[in-house]
Amino acid sequence: MSEPSPTPPRRRGRVLRICAALLVLSGVAAYLVVQYVTGGGAARGCKVVSATDERTSYEFTPEQAGNAATIAAVGTGRGMPLRAVTIALATALQESGLRNIQHGDRDSLGLFQQRPSQGWGSEDQIMDPAYASGIFYAHLARVPDYTELPLTVAAQKVQRSGFPEAYAKHESDATLLATALTGYSAATLTCDGRSMRATGAEAGPDAVRTALVRDFGRDALQETGAEVGGTTVPSPSPSPSVTATARGRTVTVPVPQGNTTDASGRDERERGWQLAQWAVANSSALRISRVTYAGQEWTASNGGGNWHPAPGAGTAGSESSPTSVRIVTGP
Known part of the structure; x- marks a missing residue:
């Protein structure tokens, strides 16, 4: 019995190219699914525009907008100043992208990635955006002179994150959101x-x-x-x-x-x-x-x-x- 002839080089190269293309397409599809689920690639739906410069804006999903509005409302309801709301929004932007997620590092959960094991509350409490916002403000209020601190320092004193400088990059967006969602900027959302x-x-x-x-x-x-x-x-x-x-x-x-x-x-x-x-x-x-x-x-x-x-x-x-x-x- 004769041995089977090896696959011709040209045919083998075509098979490899097809496999590579399928892998790329699978990767793109997976990326799009993740973006859709997390809201990263979904139609934004909501927008905040600066009251002083229409070229400055922030676009986000209805889910993110609702969570941001809750964070702002809980803050003003507690008598917290605009700076506190800005700090809270920047923290949530970094920790969860303003999404009430049910997972995170170790047992971290929710908008602020708070941990039940570290005394932030039960899982059900932390997954309640109003509760999570309230307990964040309660901790922030205990930070001496937090309104005078750089935003990333104030946020880190509450969060104790492994990436303490990460909050700073969200300050401009958080400021824009805070001024709209506390009412300082009218008709901007x-x-x-x-x-x-x-x-x-x-x-x-x-x-x-x-x-x-x-x-x-x-x-x-x-x-x-x-x-x-x-x-x-x-x-x-x-x-x-x-x-x-x-x-x-x-x-x-x-x-x-x-x-x-x-x-x-x-x-x-x-x-x-x-x-x-x-x-x-x-x-x-x-x-x-x-x-x-x-x-x-x-x-x-x-x-x-x-x-x-x-x-x-x-x-x-x-x-x-x-x-x-x-x-x-x-x-």
Whole structure:
């Protein structure tokens, strides 16, 4: 029996090239899958633009926007200054990319990669963005003169990371996000709302009210009562009012009046803009279709969902009062 002839060199070279091409394609596919899952290559959906230079911006996903809004809301609800919110956002950008991830180094979890074994809380607590933000601020507040420290030093005193210089690279983005999400910069955060119907999260006025209280706390919101379906509800633990309209169900959130500044150093208008932009950041998860405040309106749109003058702004009976933020869900 004759021995089989060896594979001709030309054919062997073609097989090797095909195998190499398949390996490259597999690598590209794997990369795209990872980027999609983590949000790195997904359609961004949300954007913050500098109030002083439109060329400076930061684009991120609805998930990242909602988490960033929670971090900012918990901070101002605790009376933490803008610098503290900037430090917290830079830390979360470095640790998790503003994603509430269920894995990390050893037993690290969540937005800030906090470890249950190191006394940060239970796994369930750490995976709650509001809790994780609150415990971060609690530790930051114990750092002497943290507002005067370089951002990376202040963050490291809380995190004790193996890469202490890593936080500094996120300072400019964190500053941009913090000024928008605390209300210092008005109408600078937009989301397109394209994922509104794709999300499986709870939606509607009740979900909006629950999320507001979760992030800001009842004391921070300072509501005085609620009206649901035309019936006044006694409110030892007050919540925003809800009314039904032809365009959907509206949650009206009063903006605290009568104080020049709050515990975070912001005035009434800045507090209102924080609430308004918090709603936009959460528009996908809560299926919010319209937000109105201080003569400006945001509407969910596949084309971008930008802020624009509200219909009838400046006229008697207008919905664009600076004393409340109107959040429409649905229709």
